[in-house]
Amino acid sequence: MSKLDAAVERFAKALDRLEAAVARRGQGAPQRELQALRDDRARLENELGAVKSDFASLESVADEIEVRLDGAIRDIQRVLDG
Numbered sequence: 001m002s003k004l005d006a007a008v009e010r011f012a013k014a015l016d017r018l019e020a021a022v023a024r025r026g027q028g029a030p031q032r033e034l035q036a037l038r039d040d041r042a043r044l045e046n047e048l049g050a051v052k053s054d055f056a057s058l059e060s061v062a063d064e065i066e067v068r069l070d071g072a073i074r075d076i077q078r079v080l081d082g
Helices: 003-025 031-081
Strands: none
Touching (some): 003 031
16 A cells, blocks of 8 residues: 555544544534545545556556567567577
8 A cells, every 4th residue: 555545544534533523522513624624535535546547557658668678678689699
């Protein structure tokens, strides 16, 4: 799990604990603060999704480059050997 994944997970758990504590006390936490936390959570989840998508794209490009480099190395080796 990446550091970002771990941070988002910790944030989500903290928000869940806050919501549970507010419900147990029977007192309404300031709705603006609670909504701000929910908005932050949603924003972080969206950012995490974008980062994961970027990572997948970069990983795909890296795989393609690896295949091409391997081919070029084989071609150079054949020329040198033959």
